[in-house]
Amino acid sequence: MLVAEVEREFASLKIHSKMSSTERYDYISWVDLFKKQEIEKKRKKNTQDFVMEEKVESNPKKAKLYMEKTKQRVFISFSMKKDYACLERINRRLVNILDGLELHIGIFNSMEQKKNYGSIHTLNKKKDVWQRICDNTIRICIINIYEPGDCIPPHIDNYNFVRPFSTMSFLSECNIIFGHKLKSVKPGEFIGSALIPLLVGYVLVLNGNRVDLAKHCIPTVSCKRISITFRKMDKAKRPHNFKLDSDLQNIKSSDLSDSSESYHTYKRKHL
Numbered sequence: 001m002l003v004a005e006v007e008r009e010f011a012s013l014k015i016h017s018k019m020s021s022t023e024r025y026d027y028i029s030w031v032d033l034f035k036k037q038e039i040e041k042k043r044k045k046n047t048q049d050f051v052m053e054e055k056v057e058s059n060p061k062k063a064k065l066y067m068e069k070t071k072q073r074v075f076i077s078f079s080m081k082k083d084y085a086c087l088e089r090i091n092r093r094l095v096n097i098l099d100g101l102e103l104h105i106g107i108f109n110s111m112e113q114k115k116n117y118g119s120i121h122t123l124n125k126k127k128d129v130w131q132r133i134c135d136n137t138i139r140i141c142i143i144n145i146y147e148p149g150d151c152i153p154p155h156i157d158n159y160n161f162v163r164p165f166s167t168m169s170f171l172s173e174c175n176i177i178f179g180h181k182l183k184s185v186k187p188g189e190f191i192g193s194a195l196i197p198l199l200v201g202y203v204l205v206l207n208g209n210r211v212d213l214a215k216h217c218i219p220t221v222s223c224k225r226i227s228i229t230f231r232k233m234d235k236a237k238r239p240h241n242f243k244l245d246s247d248l249q250n251i252k253s254s255d256l257s258d259s260s261e262s263y264h265t266y267k268r269k270h271l
């Protein structure tokens, strides 16, 4: 039944391809989908499907498991894309510079996208989902606040950060451009081999060796945008006498994700 539901979602997604990308995102959020499923279930009150689901859900433990499995299936079925390919010749070899890249969508529902960006506590509530994505890589959290006109020039993230790392997009959409060689055409405008739109609520996971071969950049944004990047620092590369930030000492450990050791925020402007 669930597979059919997902297929139906896909089908309607095609019909809705004229929607703006943000609307399309809202449409496929799994959180919204669950709400829809609940309504649907109530509507089908007398059907066999409903009776079967009721039986499962009347046992709280099984209900939780069922919900988890549902989430996982919905999540895997249409909330992740990872077969990116963009070939570039590097040192005479053809290399897929996007190998290992994953794009996760539908983690935040429309309300959460609008209201809750930037709160580590909110993200904690999503622990079950985003820990799967970030694979416990959350040690350092960087919040980039882009004002209109801001950009991030081509770079490879510092090698002291363990791969994979991930970045979440909030407030407005933008593009991320990848390429072994990225050309700057004018301030804030770049040409590369691959462009991926980052819509609100998307989580991009950068992984694999290729992330170290290809640079990435965010061209000038036209609207305010916030991205949150989660990374883990290689223990061996921590600065000598590394200590946890003093402002973190007073935060109850239950307020932080269990994998958070250091949490640091800064505002990058006018690069």
Ligand SMILES: O=C(O)CCC(=O)C(=O)O
Residues within 6 Å of the ligand: 142, 144, 152, 157, 167, 168, 169, 176, 198, 216, 218, 227, 229
């Ligand atoms: O804003 C983003 O989505 C990416 C930011 C980025 O590449 C970085 O902080 O290194």
Ligand SMILES: [Fe+2]
Residues within 6 Å of the ligand: 155, 156, 157, 216
């Ligand atoms: Fe980066």
